[in-house]
Amino acid sequence: MARTTPLPAAGALPATRRRPLSTRAYPAFRTVALVVTVVALLLPLIWMVLASLKTNVDIYDPSKSFVFAPTFENYVNVLTRNNYFVFVVNSFWVAFVSTLLSLVLGVPAAYSMSRFTMHRSALVVLMARVIPGVSLLVPWYYVFSNLRMVGGFEVLILSHMFVALPLIVYIMMGYFDSMPLELEESAQVDGLTPIGAFRRITLPLSVAGMATAGILAFIFSWNNFMFALVLSGSKTKTLPVAIFDFVSYASIDWGGLMAAATVVTLPIMVVALFAQRYIVSGLTAGATKG
Known part of the structure; x- marks a missing residue:
């Protein structure tokens, strides 16, 4: 005698299929990759702009990487004197x-x-x-x-x-x-x-x-x-x-x-x-x- 699969009861909802782990991890991987790429591209530009506002002494001082007294003397030297x-x-x-x-x-x-x-x-x-x-x-x-x-x-x-x-x-x-x-x-x-x-x-x-x-x-x-x-x-x-x-x-x-x-x-x-x-x-x- 053939075995039959019982039908779900009326009003019962089918079990929700869980997405594969690779599918769920893709958005997080994409976000991390995007952040790493943007940081890698922008970090040299940020360092260039910050260094242009420092003296040579401040550039060589690691403690003044982000907190320093800005100066526009470098731009004055570039745009006027040279x-x-x-x-x-x-x-x-x-x-x-x-x-x-x-x-x-x-x-x-x-x-x-x-x-x-x-x-x-x-x-x-x-x-x-x-x-x-x-x-x-x-x-x-x-x-x-x-x-x-x-x-x-x-x-x-x-x-x-x-x-x-x-x-x-x-x-x-x-x-x-x-x-x-x-x-x-x-x-x-x-x-x-x-x-x-x-x-x-x-x-x-x-x-x-x-x-x-x-x-x-x-x-x-x-x-x-x-x-x-x-x-x-x-x-x-x-x-x-x-x-x-x-x-x-x-x-x-x-x-x-x-x-x-x-x-x-x-x-x-x-x-x-x-x-x-x-x-x-x-x-x-x-x-x-x-």
């Missing part, structure tokens, strides 16, 4: 011009590679992204020194474009790949030329991608130290190179160094904070294509 405003203008000019020229050249190039499936050209762009810039410093210096261009803004802008241009092309190719081709075809049916469809339809729709690529290229140029150290002159020195002046053979002015580093970091943090929506949307534009 002529750092000129270095700020130099950094902004090099970053702005190199980013603008890279956008002017890179956006049409990325559109052509995307629409006409230029796989070999895309491979060349990817190789340019992979090649370390330090391997090109010696050839660049040799060529530009023979052309008597070392120490000018032109050589800094060209060297920064070598990294900014492939970055912009790489980002914009993914962005154009995610845009439907039917929009341009409909515009051409209405009487626009392919160039007109690009200018009036595709280009306005790719503003978020261009903002992403431009911001990342600007940040790279603003923070670049290696190219400017070798190729800049006394009148074209940028902020990252000017910070190096606080490091001498005998000692390091930690207070002035941290104040100068704060001056360099603060504008980029503000730009990234207000433009994070464009950066995230532009970087993930082509992620769901297909």
Whole structure:
């Protein structure tokens, strides 16, 4: 005779299934991982800002890590006595011009590679992204020194474009790949030329991608130290190179160094904070294509 399972009584509630331990522990693990990551990223910045408000004696005193008498002498020294405003203008000019020229050249190039499936050209762009810039410093210096261009803004802008241009092309190719081709075809049916469809339809729709690529290229140029150290002159020195002046053979002015580093970091943090929506949307534009 077959054995039957007794049915639950009327009105009885089924027993609640307990979630697995791994499922219950995941929120706690995620919270801990997030806190550890945020602390690891913010701790150097917090130490930099606090050290910029201390004297060198207080920086070396562990008892004054958080409780100390703040001083703005380091910022006065950086902004007034060392002529750092000129270095700020130099950094902004090099970053702005190199980013603008890279956008002017890179956006049409990325559109052509995307629409006409230029796989070999895309491979060349990817190789340019992979090649370390330090391997090109010696050839660049040799060529530009023979052309008597070392120490000018032109050589800094060209060297920064070598990294900014492939970055912009790489980002914009993914962005154009995610845009439907039917929009341009409909515009051409209405009487626009392919160039007109690009200018009036595709280009306005790719503003978020261009903002992403431009911001990342600007940040790279603003923070670049290696190219400017070798190729800049006394009148074209940028902020990252000017910070190096606080490091001498005998000692390091930690207070002035941290104040100068704060001056360099603060504008980029503000730009990234207000433009994070464009950066995230532009970087993930082509992620769901297909």
